Amino acid sequence: MSKFAKRSKKAGLPPGTLVHIGKKRSEKTRIRLINYDESSFLEKETEATEEYCAAKAATGITWVNIDGIHQIDLLQRIGDCFGLHPLVLEDIMNTDQRPKMEDFGDYVYIVLKMLTLNDRGEITAEQVSLILGKNFVLSFREQNSAIFDPVVERIKSGKGFVRKAGADYLAYALLDAVVDHYFVVLEKREEEIDDLEEDVIANATPSTLQRIHKLRRELIFLRKAIFPFRNVISALERGESAFFDQSSRIYLRDIYDHTIHIIDTLETFRDLATGLLDIYLSSVSNRMNAVMRVLTVIATIFMPLTFLAGVYGMNFKHMPELEWTWGYPAILLLMAAVGISMQVYFRKKKWL
Amino acid sequence: MSKFAKRSKKAGLPPGTLVHIGKKRSEKTRIRLINYDESSFLEKETEATEEYCAAKAATGITWVNIDGIHQIDLLQRIGDCFGLHPLVLEDIMNTDQRPKMEDFGDYVYIVLKMLTLNDRGEITAEQVSLILGKNFVLSFREQNSAIFDPVVERIKSGKGFVRKAGADYLAYALLDAVVDHYFVVLEKREEEIDDLEEDVIANATPSTLQRIHKLRRELIFLRKAIFPFRNVISALERGESAFFDQSSRIYLRDIYDHTIHIIDTLETFRDLATGLLDIYLSSVSNRMNAVMRVLTVIATIFMPLTFLAGVYGMNFKHMPELEWTWGYPAILLLMAAVGISMQVYFRKKKWL
Amino acid sequence: MSKFAKRSKKAGLPPGTLVHIGKKRSEKTRIRLINYDESSFLEKETEATEEYCAAKAATGITWVNIDGIHQIDLLQRIGDCFGLHPLVLEDIMNTDQRPKMEDFGDYVYIVLKMLTLNDRGEITAEQVSLILGKNFVLSFREQNSAIFDPVVERIKSGKGFVRKAGADYLAYALLDAVVDHYFVVLEKREEEIDDLEEDVIANATPSTLQRIHKLRRELIFLRKAIFPFRNVISALERGESAFFDQSSRIYLRDIYDHTIHIIDTLETFRDLATGLLDIYLSSVSNRMNAVMRVLTVIATIFMPLTFLAGVYGMNFKHMPELEWTWGYPAILLLMAAVGISMQVYFRKKKWL
Amino acid sequence: MSKFAKRSKKAGLPPGTLVHIGKKRSEKTRIRLINYDESSFLEKETEATEEYCAAKAATGITWVNIDGIHQIDLLQRIGDCFGLHPLVLEDIMNTDQRPKMEDFGDYVYIVLKMLTLNDRGEITAEQVSLILGKNFVLSFREQNSAIFDPVVERIKSGKGFVRKAGADYLAYALLDAVVDHYFVVLEKREEEIDDLEEDVIANATPSTLQRIHKLRRELIFLRKAIFPFRNVISALERGESAFFDQSSRIYLRDIYDHTIHIIDTLETFRDLATGLLDIYLSSVSNRMNAVMRVLTVIATIFMPLTFLAGVYGMNFKHMPELEWTWGYPAILLLMAAVGISMQVYFRKKKWL
Amino acid sequence: MSKFAKRSKKAGLPPGTLVHIGKKRSEKTRIRLINYDESSFLEKETEATEEYCAAKAATGITWVNIDGIHQIDLLQRIGDCFGLHPLVLEDIMNTDQRPKMEDFGDYVYIVLKMLTLNDRGEITAEQVSLILGKNFVLSFREQNSAIFDPVVERIKSGKGFVRKAGADYLAYALLDAVVDHYFVVLEKREEEIDDLEEDVIANATPSTLQRIHKLRRELIFLRKAIFPFRNVISALERGESAFFDQSSRIYLRDIYDHTIHIIDTLETFRDLATGLLDIYLSSVSNRMNAVMRVLTVIATIFMPLTFLAGVYGMNFKHMPELEWTWGYPAILLLMAAVGISMQVYFRKKKWL
Ligand SMILES: [Mg+2]
Ligand SMILES: [Mg+2]
Ligand SMILES: [Mg+2]
Ligand SMILES: [Mg+2]
Ligand SMILES: [Mg+2]
Ligand SMILES: [Mg+2]
Ligand SMILES: [Mg+2]
Ligand SMILES: [Mg+2]
Ligand SMILES: [Mg+2]
Ligand SMILES: [Mg+2]
Ligand SMILES: [Mg+2]
Ligand SMILES: [Mg+2]
Ligand SMILES: [Mg+2]
Ligand SMILES: [Mg+2]
Ligand SMILES: [Mg+2]
Ligand SMILES: [Mg+2]
Ligand SMILES: [Mg+2]
Ligand SMILES: [Mg+2]
Ligand SMILES: [Mg+2]
Ligand SMILES: [Mg+2]
Ligand SMILES: [Mg+2]
Ligand SMILES: [Mg+2]
Numbered sequence A, B, C, D, E: 001m002s003k004f005a006k007r008s009k010k011a012g013l014p015p016g017t018l019v020h021i022g023k024k025r026s027e028k029t030r031i032r033l034i035n036y037d038e039s040s041f042l043e044k045e046t047e048a049t050e051e052y053c054a055a056k057a058a059t060g061i062t063w064v065n066i067d068g069i070h071q072i073d074l075l076q077r078i079g080d081c082f083g084l085h086p087l088v089l090e091d092i093m094n095t096d097q098r099p100k101m102e103d104f105g106d107y108v109y110i111v112l113k114m115l116t117l118n119d120r121g122e123i124t125a126e127q128v129s130l131i132l133g134k135n136f137v138l139s140f141r142e143q144n145s146a147i148f149d150p151v152v153e154r155i156k157s158g159k160g161f162v163r164k165a166g167a168d169y170l171a172y173a174l175l176d177a178v179v180d181h182y183f184v185v186l187e188k189r190e191e192e193i194d195d196l197e198e199d200v201i202a203n204a205t206p207s208t209l210q211r212i213h214k215l216r217r218e219l220i221f222l223r224k225a226i227f228p229f230r231n232v233i234s235a236l237e238r239g240e241s242a243f244f245d246q247s248s249r250i251y252l253r254d255i256y257d258h259t260i261h262i263i264d265t266l267e268t269f270r271d272l273a274t275g276l277l278d279i280y281l282s283s284v285s286n287r288m289n290a291v292m293r294v295l296t297v298i299a300t301i302f303m304p305l306t307f308l309a310g311v312y313g314m315n316f317k318h319m320p321e322l323e324w325t326w327g328y329p330a331i332l333l334l335m336a337a338v339g340i341s342m343q344v345y346f347r348k349k350k351w352l
């Protein structure tokens, strides 16, 4: 998972100062403008400020999707024409936000984390900011990604309810697209847990421990990224922002359901990971004990035998056994008897 | 317990899209239609949409029980004629729901988990959805099961209160049948805990650890399946849905009681399982220590003896003891003395 | 502590079906009828239904104490004449209840656990059900016990406030008698904890561990038996049931105090038990370490000595030392020097 | 810390029965009567009931401080003349109270714990009961102590605000004196923690463990003694009792601050103690490991050497090395080489 | 982190007694007086009481920053001319405060902790007290520091919103400056955690444990220093003090965000530190096990070999092998075979 962003560089700056905090990116910001109502649909990629500013006043619903939040001047221009508060712009550029929602009267500002898996199966968290106004939605992402594509497709094709509904339904659809992806990510981690569960019993190595540790670390970060969103969506569903009307709230309740479900699952994963660690530790110590036991048993069998050999290696003048014709075979038999009976004893005690 | 269902395949789909999420099943869906009032009783297995749709308008209480939720078109037809919201149909088909209740004005939707034990004594969780309307109840299960049979029997025989009461009482009776089965499942696990408690002290093996781990895992899942139902039933009991009238709520309180009791018991089981793990670990380490101790003591006794033998195995020209007539027996006696006194010492120190 | 009762046999039965759930008992149910007011007192043991039914209409306060809840027909008759709801009768017969209070308008139903110590010092939990009506109190216990005797005595002798007060004060006095006994039980466990604390340091054996485990198990069950009663008594004290009038509530506050105090103490015990386990484990491992250390030191001293003996046991033709007159005493001195200096070294390092 | 008091002897007694529960004491109860207003001050030690009873009706503020709560008749007389509820008297005599506050209309009853350090540095908890009426304060302590002396001094000398203020300010001053002493006690424990922290790293012995255990035990009891006072003082500050007027509540807020601070500190201490235990355990096991490692290394070096000696101690007829002139020195050199190279290997592996 | 301050010396003193509690300092107190409005700006360092007292009545916003709180008479004079309550002055001088806010009608008093890193990278906590009145702000710090400099700079240069806004905005800017520095401190600790994470796996030494312990200790103190500020800022943001008007509260919400974020991060750090400890312990025990295993294996290989040597060192008259010409090489070969096959066996079992 991504590291903490460096916020310290903002220390001492006045509030509302735009500073990009997050992964450095050099791609050009892409702005996609979509305008639609029940009968019309318009899509356009543009950089001209006037165009998307005009969109605010257009009929129908306007959706401006901005991929890239590292260009200060661009964000400033967008903020100016949509009348965004400097603190909102500041937060959009700062990718180290907790999920939250803030109603500014003219619009509501929602920020949450989008989770995706990269090529190496690692979880990447990117920040998504939504501005929902009367008839427009602004969405800000750190970079281009396929996650909103199905929503665009549904609008374009007129499938589903979206063309008939308001801007709040569009905002809902975007939130839903993000939350739906949480399931994708969690399912991958569940496979990892299943895999670990087998490994931890069959062949627990130090690398298994590292994988458990990595898993726990990820769960800590996932929890931090998702947990606060629960309150955001619950506040929206309870109607704390007037921008979502009654009929949309039934859909928000659906997202709320999903979010609670995901948090439940994260808790479960955490409990499972703790359990895995317990098993790992007992497993390693069981294996170590087995080794030590067998080795010690072997050593203990040879102790008395070596002692016997030592006795008959003594140089006393008068040691009658040494003179016996069958002394040597006798002592070999005795040694065998001792060795075997100790083995039998250890086996009976289940130490071997 | 069953694995997590694969929800990821729904990512990006519009809300209300019907996708079956859960264990794949090929049995045909069975629909049982029951209509009754104080004086009449009618039961019928049917597949004709008109029949159960007509039931909605019939006099008396109508109960339609659907066993099988994997046929999209069938569910769509039922949804249409009973006026169910697309999100409700979506949730009925998705077996990965948290227990919840949602009031849609025309009906209330309740979803919970049904727990049964399979042939190998494993706990199986299946999803039960209830739709309670003015004069009808729809119940959806993943497959046929005996759990509702006693309710059918009571209606048929006219025993108890059910024929005189409304649809809400029927819904209560179904919920009660499901919750009653939680006790059956928990009692089986309690026997397992008692059994483990003996094993963990008498003969703790790695397989004991695995059983403890499996138990803890199950408790985590049971908690997830049952805990949220507490809020569902408490909301119904407090009268958050008008579909349960005052006289039924006293019965809901009874279920609430049961649910709290079960959650208490789950907590207790979890604490017991944690205690079992502690005992297991000390037990294993105690046994290991005992082995190591006895073995080390044996080794330590032979150390000085072997040394003595070594001394009289040296080849010095002038070693007066070697010449003595009684040197050999004397040294044997000395060895016995050393060996015995060390044993006595170890026994006194309680190391042996 | 007693095991979980077998509730599973009730699965599928209609609500209000009377089934005795609890320890099997064969004693005959004893019914004691007491009627009193400021000037009169009447006590009688009876089985005639009419008698105690009549009591309901009598002047003064009527207290019917029923010892034994396993006779279905008897309980049914009592329920009929005092107008008890079937769910209440069901709960009275089911000893596996969480403490709770339910107001049914005509009476309030209170259920809690009575704790006593049996001959072997084990804690026994029995269920006590109270029905408080306008001018009567019904008390149901699993069997006869001395716990209510002081209350009977106080009524008989006219000592204290009870003869002047209403049925609510009588109910309070019975609850108080039960809660007072919690202190008796906890004090016994406190002595056990003190005892364990000494043992765990002075001589920690596996049986100490078992005692700690038993203690923790008991605390888990005690918590389950007592914790919910806190809410019961707090609801009564806040006046949620009109059956307790203002002047009685000051006494309920006293019980509330006691209950909180007991729960605090249980928490403390739990923390102490956890601490005991920690000490036990370190104690055992300390002792094991001491053993291993001394033994290993002994072994290590004899290693070099045996090696030396081995060197001079070699059969080389040309080993000048062997020819020396003082070779043998010299090597013995060397061995003594090595052995002693290693001992000194170990002692200095505090390993011995 | 003091043990639990024996409450069990009260089981079965009617409410309001006076029984002294606490440490047995034989000192005579001392009663100090103080009466003051802005211009006058009167102090007197007395045993005559009439005198302090008259005080209730006197002008100015009356403070009766009772040191000793074990004389039933005396407490009964005080209770009678100040009109105290029997339950209050009962609680005053029972030193096993949780901190609480109860408003009885004519007066408010406050009980809390006073903490002092005895000669051996152990924490002693004594119970302090305050009765605050319109113009009087009664304070009950288990025995005489210096804690209230500064307050007496301030009244006598007219320093500070106390002579101009009401009885509520006096009650505040007494509470403040008690809470101020909590800091004294905690600072001593903090020094102990600092001391332990050094010991645990430098020389962790079993006695260190015992000190950690004693500390944790004390923290458990301190928490139990102080935690509930937080709610007491917060209720008073919020104005739940009319006996404290608006201007005094600002001072109560100051005590509230102190209390929260102390609870924070207790929590911190608990976390530190847990940390100490972790360090202790790793420290002990680190030291043990070091011992075992060095010893095992020594043993392992002598194993091959002894084997070599054994080889050349064999009695085969044809062993050419034995005949060599330089055989003996050669083998000694070989042994030195083997011993030294193993040492080097172990040092490189950091095992030695 | 700094130690607890010695509060015990205040025990018994009347409330409002000024005592400096905190690190002893000898620097002279520096007082900086700033007065500004939209068009004017005045800055002055002064010690004359009249000057800053006059400031209270001046037009525009007055900010008096006092660096040094150890001079009782000076604080008393400031308190007198700004009408501060004795309890407030007492708290300002006592650096052992929990963050809190108290509204005294004429002004609101806010206290929080300022965190900085000293030269050795250790976290230092100093107390900052703010008094916000109608048109003035007093800020008290323990000593001079650069943290408020950017705010002074912004006022001087007229940059940002501050010159146009009221005293509440100035107070906000100071709080923001302090909270911004929390991020600086946390980022340093995050680097330490990353560093520890590598060490704990690659080379875990006792000093690693000490660093983990120090980290956990710091996190405990940081939590104590920051956690209560959450409620302070939330109360201000909700408008509990009238001194912050509506438009400023949007900025307080920004600080609230930061604070929650920091607390989240502290929680995360705590979880990570716990994880580090787990890894450390397994890592150490893994390494120890590896050592013990290799050593024991070596010892075990030589046991049977030494025994064999011992057998042929026996002095029996009739030992045919000793006479064989190839006896010696044969036995050497046998020894090699045994040694090698045991090695192979151990390697196959993965013990070597
Ligand atoms: Mg800033
Ligand atoms: Mg972050
Ligand atoms: Mg969705
Ligand atoms: Mg969080
Ligand atoms: Mg849904
Ligand atoms: Mg959960
Ligand atoms: Mg958890
Ligand atoms: Mg699931
Ligand atoms: Mg979707
Ligand atoms: Mg769930
Ligand atoms: Mg039931
Ligand atoms: Mg019931
Ligand atoms: Mg638990
Ligand atoms: Mg039970
Ligand atoms: Mg039933
Ligand atoms: Mg219970
Ligand atoms: Mg009592
Ligand atoms: Mg009391
Ligand atoms: Mg606890
Ligand atoms: Mg106590
Ligand atoms: Mg009593
Ligand atoms: Mg104070």
Ligand SMILES: [Mg+2]
Pocket: C264, D223, D224, D225, D227, D228
């Ligand atoms: Mg407490």
Ligand SMILES: [Mg+2]
Pocket: D254, D257, E087, E090, E091
């Ligand atoms: Mg203060």
Ligand SMILES: [Mg+2]
Pocket: D267, D268, D270, D271
């Ligand atoms: Mg804590």
Ligand SMILES: [Mg+2]
Pocket: E003, E004, E005, E096
């Ligand atoms: Mg402090």
Ligand SMILES: [Mg+2]
Pocket: D176, D177, D180, E010, E011, E012, E013, E014, E015
């Ligand atoms: Mg004071």
Ligand SMILES: [Mg+2]
Pocket: D261, D264, E097, E098, E099, E224, E225
């Ligand atoms: Mg604090």
Ligand SMILES: [Mg+2]
Pocket: E176, E179, E180, E255, E258
């Ligand atoms: Mg800031």
Ligand SMILES: [Mg+2]
Pocket: A087, A090, A091, E254, E257
């Ligand atoms: Mg912000």
Ligand SMILES: [Mg+2]
Pocket: E267, E270, E271
């Ligand atoms: Mg945590």
